[in-house]
Amino acid sequence: MFYTILDFPLGKIFLAKSEKGLSLASSLKNRNRFEEITEFFKRKSILLELQRKEFHREEKLFSQYFEGKKEDFTSLPLDFISGTPYQRKVWLETRKIPYGKTQTYKFIAEKLNHRGYRSIGQALSQNPLLIVIPCHRVLSSDGSIGGFTGGLDLKKFLLRLEKP
The missing domain is CATH 1.10.10.10 (Winged helix-like DNA-binding domain superfamily/Winged helix DNA-binding domain)
Incomplete structure (x- = not known):
């Protein structure tokens, strides 16, 4: 599982994805949020690897979104690792x-x-x-x-x- 942290107007956003698709996009506004996220992945025995280059498409979409451009995230493949x-x-x-x-x-x-x-x-x-x-x-x-x-x-x- 790859991850990166991007800076946007609302603050830092943690992104994680597998080869199948995006699994997590979470605000790091709360100080403890990064620790909560990494602990979640540890409990699931999922290794995280910092890798910014894997997120070019997502970074572009989020950047355009925060510039006020109409962005459609439905083209991004998803890989749910949580949820019923x-x-x-x-x-x-x-x-x-x-x-x-x-x-x-x-x-x-x-x-x-x-x-x-x-x-x-x-x-x-x-x-x-x-x-x-x-x-x-x-x-x-x-x-x-x-x-x-x-x-x-x-x-x-x-x-x-x-x-x-």
């Missing part, structure tokens, strides 16, 4: 929300023929791929911003960035 089958379904459905658009927890639940809106939020709280799986585009049914693992300030920043 249900969480993965939620993540893949959320991945379909286009740049600049939002949806509700209820909408995603209905698309998955699931009655529990809260379970959608719980699944999204475990999203391993910040921005790539755009859980920041998911709002409460009343239009309020809802929750976000990266913090509400980050969610607001990303939503503003995507406004036309």
